[in-house]
Amino acid sequence: MPTIDKSTAAATKKTSAAAAKTTKTTKQAASKSKTSKTAKAAGKEPAAAKGTGDRIFSLDIGTRSVIGIVAEYHEDDEQLHVVATDRLEHTTRAMLDGQIHDVPQVAAVIEKVKKSLEAKTGPLKNAAVAAAGRALYTMTAEAEMDVNGLITAEQQRNLDFAGVQAAQAALAESHTVDDPTRYYCVGYSTIRYVLDDIQLKMLIGQRGKKAKAVVIATFLPRQVIDSMQSALHATNLEMRALTLEPIAAINVLIPPTMRHLNLVLVDIGAGTSDVAITKNGSVIAYGMVPLAGDEITEAISQRFLLDFNIAEDIKRRAANGEDVTFTDILGMDYALKASEIIDPVLPNIENLAGAIAKQIIELNGDAPQAVMLVGGGSLTPHLAEFVAEALGMPANRVAVRKPDRVDGITDLPEELHSPDAVTPLGILKIASLNTLHFLSVYVNDEEYSLFNFRELTISDALLNAGINMRKYNGHPGLGLMVNIGTEKKFFPGTLGTFAKILLGDEEADLDTVIHDGARITIIPGENGTTPSVRLGDLVTAGQEYTIYINGREKHIRQRVTINGKEADADQLLADGDTIESREFKSLGEALLAAGYPPTGRKIHYKLNGSDTTYSCTPEILLNDNPASISMPIHEGDHVEYIADEEPKLGDILNLSNSDTSIVIYYENAEYQIPSAGVELTVNGRKASPGTLIDDGCEITYVKSERTATTVSDALLAVNFQPPAATSRVTFTILVNGQPVDFTDPVKNGDSLEVRLTSLEAPATAAAPAMNAAMQPAEPAPAPSISSFIHTPQPAAQPITPPAAPADTQPRRRTIADFIRTD
Numbered sequence: 001m002p003t004i005d006k007s008t009a010a011a012t013k014k015t016s017a018a019a020a021k022t023t024k025t026t027k028q029a030a031s032k033s034k035t036s037k038t039a040k041a042a043g044k045e046p047a048a049a050k051g052t053g054d055r056i057f058s059l060d061i062g063t064r065s066v067i068g069i070v071a072e073y074h075e076d077d078e079q080l081h082v083v084a085t086d087r088l089e090h091t092t093r094a095m096l097d098g099q100i101h102d103v104p105q106v107a108a109v110i111e112k113v114k115k116s117l118e119a120k121t122g123p124l125k126n127a128a129v130a131a132a133g134r135a136l137y138t139m140t141a142e143a144e145m146d147v148n149g150l151i152t153a154e155q156q157r158n159l160d161f162a163g164v165q166a167a168q169a170a171l172a173e174s175h176t177v178d179d180p181t182r183y184y185c186v187g188y189s190t191i192r193y194v195l196d197d198i199q200l201k202m203l204i205g206q207r208g209k210k211a212k213a214v215v216i217a218t219f220l221p222r223q224v225i226d227s228m229q230s231a232l233h234a235t236n237l238e239m240r241a242l243t244l245e246p247i248a249a250i251n252v253l254i255p256p257t258m259r260h261l262n263l264v265l266v267d268i269g270a271g272t273s274d275v276a277i278t279k280n281g282s283v284i285a286y287g288m289v290p291l292a293g294d295e296i297t298e299a300i301s302q303r304f305l306l307d308f309n310i311a312e313d314i315k316r317r318a319a320n321g322e323d324v325t326f327t328d329i330l331g332m333d334y335a336l337k338a339s340e341i342i343d344p345v346l347p348n349i350e351n352l353a354g355a356i357a358k359q360i361i362e363l364n365g366d367a368p369q370a371v372m373l374v375g376g377g378s379l380t381p382h383l384a385e386f387v388a389e390a391l392g393m394p395a396n397r398v399a400v401r402k403p404d405r406v407d408g409i410t411d412l413p414e415e416l417h418s419p420d421a422v423t424p425l426g427i428l429k430i431a432s433l434n435t436l437h438f439l440s441v442y443v444n445d446e447e448y449s450l451f452n453f454r455e456l457t458i459s460d461a462l463l464n465a466g467i468n469m470r471k472y473n474g475h476p477g478l479g480l481m482v483n484i485g486t487e488k489k490f491f492p493g494t495l496g497t498f499a500k501i502l503l504g505d506e507e508a509d510l511d512t513v514i515h516d517g518a519r520i521t522i523i524p525g526e527n528g529t530t531p532s533v534r535l536g537d538l539v540t541a542g543q544e545y546t547i548y549i550n551g552r553e554k555h556i557r558q559r560v561t562i563n564g565k566e567a568d569a570d571q572l573l574a575d576g577d578t579i580e581s582r583e584f585k586s587l588g589e590a591l592l593a594a595g596y597p598p599t600g601r602k603i604h605y606k607l608n609g610s611d612t613t614y615s616c617t618p619e620i621l622l623n624d625n626p627a628s629i630s631m632p633i634h635e636g637d638h639v640e641y642i643a644d645e646e647p648k649l650g651d652i653l654n655l656s657n658s659d660t661s662i663v664i665y666y667e668n669a670e671y672q673i674p675s676a677g678v679e680l681t682v683n684g685r686k687a688s689p690g691t692l693i694d695d696g697c698e699i700t701y702v703k704s705e706r707t708a709t710t711v712s713d714a715l716l717a718v719n720f721q722p723p724a725a726t727s728r729v730t731f732t733i734l735v736n737g738q739p740v741d742f743t744d745p746v747k748n749g750d751s752l753e754v755r756l757t758s759l760e761a762p763a764t765a766a767a768p769a770m771n772a773a774m775q776p777a778e779p780a781p782a783p784s785i786s787s788f789i790h791t792p793q794p795a796a797q798p799i800t801p802p803a804a805p806a807d808t809q810p811r812r813r814t815i816a817d818f819i820r821t822d
Helices: 038-044 102-121 152-172 220-234 246-255 291-302 307-318 340-365 382-393 419-433 460-465 588-594 649-653 711-717 763-773
Strands: 016-024 054-063 066-074 079-089 127-129 137-146 183-195 199-202 210-221 236-244 263-270 273-279 282-289 323-325 333-336 370-374 398-400 436-444 444-451 480-483 487-491 500-503 504-509 519-523 544-549 553-559 557-561 577-581 599-605 610-616 620-621 639-640 661-666 669-674 678-682 698-703 729-735 751-758
Touching: 016 054, 054 419, 066 102, 066 419, 079 419, 102 273, 102 544, 127 398, 127 419, 127 553, 137 152, 137 577, 152 183, 152 210, 152 307, 152 460, 183 236, 199 419, 199 460, 210 220, 210 282, 220 236, 220 444, 236 246, 236 419, 246 263, 246 282, 246 370, 246 419, 263 340, 282 340, 282 398, 291 340, 307 323, 323 544, 333 340, 340 382, 340 588, 370 382, 370 577, 382 398, 436 460, 444 460, 444 711, 460 519, 519 553, 553 588, 588 620, 599 649, 649 678, 649 698, 711 729, 711 751
Parallel strands: 054 127, 127 236, 263 370, 370 398, 436 519, 480 577, 544 639, 599 698, 661 751
Antiparallel strands: 016 137, 054 066, 066 079, 137 210, 183 199, 183 210, 263 273, 273 282, 323 333, 436 444, 480 487, 500 504, 500 519, 544 553, 557 577, 599 610, 620 639, 661 669, 678 698, 729 751
16 A cells, blocks of 8 residues: 655654555545544634634535524533524526536525525624535545554544545545546545554544554545535635535434444435445445436426426425426416326336435445435435335335434424435534635645645645646756776766745745645756766877878877767767777778878769769888788888879779770780770860869760671781782681681680681692791781770771771771782
């Protein structure tokens, strides 16, 4: 069970704890029920003084009528003497099911009752009232307290109220209502006391170490109470005391000495039927049935087509056994006996009895020992019989009770000897014993009403407003965790500040006492901050060593990185950063630290519209020897860094002869045969592979389609000179050792061979001489790639036999081209 903070449990320096549990969510209720002696001993002094002639105004604002009673308390006999009483019915249905729906109309009826009584008693400034049990919530709570020595009435009272606050806290935590701040505690009853594990009826005068009280508290929607307050304020009345209607009734008819019996009291009004149950010496449960006398009135109105008020009058007369005459809405006249009115609505009466019996079983578990019916609705014919039948009880154990005699109240006039006078008499009695009046306080400019059942503190007001101070305290700032190598280092955030409480303009705390009209302001605390830590706060610069680059002395310092990126000492750290500090181990790291890009300068250009990057790879020498950037570096090393400052277009595009020609082999020599053309521009101007390129250039590169290379193209490329026609020599052309024709294709890497054969001598004898005579001229130099680049000058042509003009396009050759005519 949850423990209640002692600062809100009671106005005492003793340690107290409380626990609570929900016993019902919609129909049950709990309130105060104590003996007159107990209330006098444990309660605060009532608002009414104890001298002779001091008046108490009891007001029962019911669904059908308003009953007022004024009584004076006399100290000599410790009795309330009824001075005056009056009642007045509502002319309209201003109230439904015990809830005020038309505040001005209800206030007008209260005003008439008040003026009638004031004519007999003098001015009335406040009134004690009771609320109907519509939308009740009941919470059972326990409160404990360490006690030393003799237990006083003040200690018992504090323990009771600790239980009430525990019940209020339990309602807030139970989530049975959407907004617990919209509910008021309208009363409570102490179910039992326990002192050192021994159950007692009362703690006053006892000795022990640990006392406990089990309390049942009742809560009603704030709207019910607020509307009642509004009606009272409209008549210049303050709410002196508030209780629950069944609590009021039970204090009249079931004295504490009879509460060891399992008894049920049902207050049947016009709109609701409120239930209270006693057992084992205390009130154990409260409940409510949303059906009452108006259900029968409505049934008569519907059956005979009557105005509701006329139907109510007919119901009462028929209940008294009188014959009735009336005219319905159609103008038809009726003269009926009482039975002719009651018999048609018997099913409705039986339904009401069934609902009451069902609620009793739900609260009590089984049939009680006896049931007492009070309130105007209890006079409904046959209702008691139907309730007994529904509960399976003897008919004589369910009875309608009238307040013929009430302990503590004398001089009852005859008009109060009726079942509907039980509740106003009970209100009167409770108001004389212990006054639970309201305090109006403001929390953050919103008004709240608190029951003044003891000296209230700011803690009580915040609990009523549903404010948890922890939510107003500033939150701690987020911490900072960084990784330094293999270690983690944590820097906590600053703490938030506590919320401040102002009572008026002065600072206060939870235990500060409040009074009516108090204005409480909660100033939220400020949140803490995340610490600001810079890299230099954690690490210092690394070790320095010297190297020489291009003859210049360079001082290289150990590198410190955050998440892999080099950082300076002023950089702020973020949560989760990884800090690493290590010396330069490679040539590339040393060059980068010294300001030389290890992989060379980057040139950004556009090639055919696409962004591209080219690295001007430098030539690097370490101690006069070629080196790679992954090689280790040492103190005093000499580095030569030769940058490629002027890249050429051919280097950038990586153009080669293989892009525009094929290679063949002829007589152990390599020949290139043009097979495609290339067109280059830089920034819109014609360019060649030797054109220098700068950062940001726009380059276009267009290569013509590769043409098929034939055997005749290959013969021309190798400057083959065929024998003269008179030489009596024939020849065979072979590609890769296979005979071919002039129009057959030649591929990259093919081997070309020409075999000559004499027509006069055997091939084996004549071939050497003929070969010697027919040796081709020295092969012409293979054309380079530049000869195939379109430039403003006349285009270079593929190599052709000497007889071919240089400025004509090559054409396909036939055998006739190779026949000498000389």
